[in-house]
Amino acid sequence: MLNGTTAELVERKALRINPAKTCQPIGAMYAALGIHGCMPHSHGSQGCCSYHRSHLTRHFKEPVMATTSSFTEGSSVFGGMANLTQAFKNIFTIYNPEIVAVHTTCLSEVIGDDIPTIIKKSIEDGSIPAGKIAIHANTPSFVGSHVTGFSNMVMAMVNYLSEKTGTTLNQVNVIPGFVEPADMREIKRIAAAMSANIVMFPDTSNVLDGPLTGQYKMYPEGGATVAQIKSAGDSIATVALGHFASHVAAATLESKCNVPAAFLELPIGVGATDRFISTLANYAGVEVGPAIELERGRLVDLMSDLHQYFHGKRVAVAGDPDQVIAITQFLVELEMKPVYCITGSPGNQFEKRMHEILDGPVPEAKIKQTADLFELHQWMKNEPVDLLIGNTYGKHIARTENVPFVRFGFPILDRTGHRFFPTVGYMGAVNLINQMINVLLDKKDRECDEEWFELVQ
């Protein structure tokens, strides 16, 4: 499919070829699924909602519920107020969620529907029954990317739900970022192992990685409860993971409820996990403890076993900005050379931070925001790499260029590992190393001449 890609670079302004991002609402929908008993609602025409649900299902292999305002031509002219009010009525009557999280779509944004006013009216006229909650986030896709949508919905949780009562609770907020349910599960496991009391939102573990029970539950066991998110206003502090996905929410919580925040990166690799763990231990007033120390030791042991294999390997990375920033640091820790690093999402902070990370160790690195995979592929044609890291869409490039490929990020539509094995924390780093070394050695074993084909590596 990509045989036509040429090495010759041309400036493109009007055109996106094989995007490395998608639209805001899908991120908002994913975040909303991390609230317990929540029905995400897509305010727009039914196509968007259907696409977002299908795409999340392809990634998680789980049922994904969301409702839609089902816009018609009429709504596109007269606005979507009637649709949304009617939708609230129907959703609460039949699907009976505790909370509905509304996100907009391109269409309702352009029409200019005023969601807060519609929510207010719906509460007054009983379309949203007493005791039930509706929150909203504006998620126009012609701005930002799916990461922005996620971030906006997490901010909405804080805006609508978090409250300061005055009594500080012995708990630390963790805003995990746009990561997998397995990662959120891992963060909880780490906190528990340290006896740190945390409130994490959103939390999609046990929502999008649920067990097969023979029952179909519209609202699975997992998710941060409304009460928990409310109580976040009384926490000791917030640890926000990932600039693009989590920092706005943490900053909002800081200004709204006076909860101090630590703005960290995703805890991927040794250094970033160290920072996360010590920050959490500090805030929670606990020791890191031997269990976590042991995990760190085992990770470093593995790194020492394999460092020769990783040294100097050229890597191309594509993905969401928080993920790319975090994994690039890890690659540098392994003394690999992340030579091409792109994200599809816009944001100057990405390039700034990436230069801080790479200007020293890999001065030749090409770094670009608002890029697409077509361009990345062209760079790789000009000067090849040893390893490609990215979401499923990278597989076309990996095949065309015969490059070992590690799937990492969102979406992963063709493999299952992401659903079970985290990439955050020390154990997450072990998982990443395992994947990288396997694809590198597999290629060697497959292609090297007989005399170099070795039993022991």
Place this chain on the structure above:
Amino acid sequence: MSSTIEVLPGRAASIAVAGEAGGAMVCDKHSLAGSVTQRACVFCGSRVVLYPIADALHVVHGPIGCAAYTWDIRGAQSSGPQLHRNSFSTDMQEMDVIYGGEKKLERALMELIEKHQPKAAFVYSTCIVGVIGDDVTAVCKKVEAAKGIPVLSVASEGFKGTKKDGYRAACEAVYTLIGTGDTKSIGPLSINLLGDFNIAGETWIIRDYFKRMGIEVVATITGDGRVDDIRRCHGAKLNLVQCAGSMTHLAKKMKEDHNIPFLKVSFFGLEDMSAALYDTAKFFGDEQLMDKAKEVVRDEIGKFYPQLRVYKEKLIGKKAAIYVGGAFKAFSLVRALRTLGMTTSIVGTQTGDKDDYAQLREMCDAGTVIVDDSNPLELAKFCLEKDVDLFIGGVKERPIAYKLGIGFCDHNHERKEALAGFVGMFNFAKEVYASCCSPVWNYVPRRARSQRPEVSGQKSDAESQTEVAS
């Protein structure tokens, strides 16, 4: 659980039971605001139909999402160019929304046509384009004049109807190509295949049957489709319309303007596939052709029947739920399941019309639940009530079926096995058997509680840890 699930008040009229009294079903309208509909939009319909035309450029004019979600998600195979599998989008930004996206679209088209030299270009409008009022047709005309290839605007703004309207918009776009090519070399025994999308190579299978009968297939619309074939397809003597929901409109137009008759056929199931070949032979009124059709049917059925019988023995009496896009596929599936000795307990579609549902009521066994535009809760409720063993649906239904401990067969655009033709029936049986009779369901509590030793009430370490953390 089943007793606690209600049906939305506004939905009652869209549900019927075969063998019971009741008026015509309410269908073919927009989904209720606030329902978890399984339906998609106009754009989705157009994209599905046109996507397999492999030597055309497909450009989505709109914000990035609409393009991203339709990027290479289905296996509509091409035997040649792979251009259609890329994702080209104008990735509209805020400024484009405010000032209009016509310039950007024009630049994108010029650049892409220059680079890829496609035979034609399709430009899909998304919702936002319909609201800001870009004159896409004018841009297309301009680029067409400059580049000398057909540049076709597909009026697929999502909110302007249902997926069906998208099929129609796609047909309109394709239609502008038809009649522009040279038909001289086309013989008298010639057909077009409409409405097969070459998922998992199905068009190739069907093509081969006709080739064996000595019939020339001029154009396959749109599976493994090529622009030049479509341009000359008005030279064929007959149109075979499979997946009638999407392509009847095109067939009707070709009948009106080019006087080409059409037959509605289905390639799913032994009966329907055989009928398609026989009906074609009958149409040409050629005895020899009928003999050849019989030969093909005999050969193929002979090849697969023994294995099918083995599957049938295992599957007899099992119950299925069907939830698919079009009614025609539903008809075929009901029949195909019968061939395997299975019954259909639930059948629903996203785009069926009144007549379709009337026909389903007639052909299904008494007690079969029939639904239009259903939602997951409803489907789960009926699956449990009817205790089905198999669910046939698309990507969104699969995990729900699994959660309930029910086997699943993807009969939608993301299927990986060819299900059309005689070999397709064999694949279908294999897939149904593999899923219905998989040992994995023995581990599902709902189905196998009695066989499982009691677990003690103690929680595992992992469970108690999660609790502490939350």
